[in-house]
Amino acid sequence: MISVLSDDQLGAVHVLLDRIRARQLQDFGQIGSDVKPDGSLITDCDRWSDAALVEGLASIAPGEGVLSEEGSKTVPNTRAYWVVDPLDGTTNFAAGIPYWAISVARFVDGRPSEVFLDVLALNQRFVALRGRGATRNDQLLTSKTRALATSSCVSLCSRSIRVLQRKPDQRFPGKIRLLGVASLNLVSVAMGQTIASLEATPKIWDFAAAWLVLDELGCPIRWLGADPAHLSAGQDVADLGFPVLAAGSWAHLARFLPWGEALLRPYRSLLREEGSVGYIFGLRGSREAAVQAEALEAKALMCLRRLTRPEGAIPRCCKFIKRSREAAMTNQPIS
């Protein structure tokens, strides 16, 4: 297995993307008259695109696994594998808002190595190759390209916008934009369209391609929860969210980091308060208590990492921990 794609393979990915692109543009034009209450047209387009990409990539790079939003969501057991979002921004697509993307990333040793991000309605295709830079429609992008923009916009998502409620006494230091496409929210930072992007629960296929574009353009990324570079083969990432802040400079990162941390803080402090493994273990001082405490900690961390339904999952978990602590104090079994 080779660690870098050949020019022929890169060319073949472009041809494959052209084919997916043609079908999606065709379907998008028909949505007004064809979409049904159950959204089956969109589902068909997502599924068709996913299947075509998975099949196409398997023939371009035989033996390399594929993880995709509509297919297998398990980290492949190969050194090189692909992470695919066949249609990022389905809500926009379904609503007739012409802003969505095809995201295809090839990972080597757990990090993106070659990525493609197609913004169909703008007729733009981003490509980034690790250590070799990033291009938009074959034009090389640099940090200078980004610096030409004088934006003060900051991209939030429909979940990260709740950060405004976490710091109600402070003015958010940027003009808020909700574009509705996670991959493009992040890449907007690399383009200089925004100065930062805060995503609350993106899945790996949402940011896989954008991650390398940001890296190649020197834009700092801070993972606020789980670090996607630490996935292991066979891991199920279907429900795993990766809260992230990306910024156009280290100064911008520092400026928005308190807001990123505020997004997760309530859950972190709840866990610290209620989920003290040492506290429970110290009270019970038994092997049984240690095992129970470890299970609680694992459950709490899982809730924190997933953050898929944070408003419900974390409090439920903390209630469980609280019951356990009370049981430990009275030396009763945990109910």
Ligand SMILES: [Mg+2]
């Ligand atoms: Mg999608």
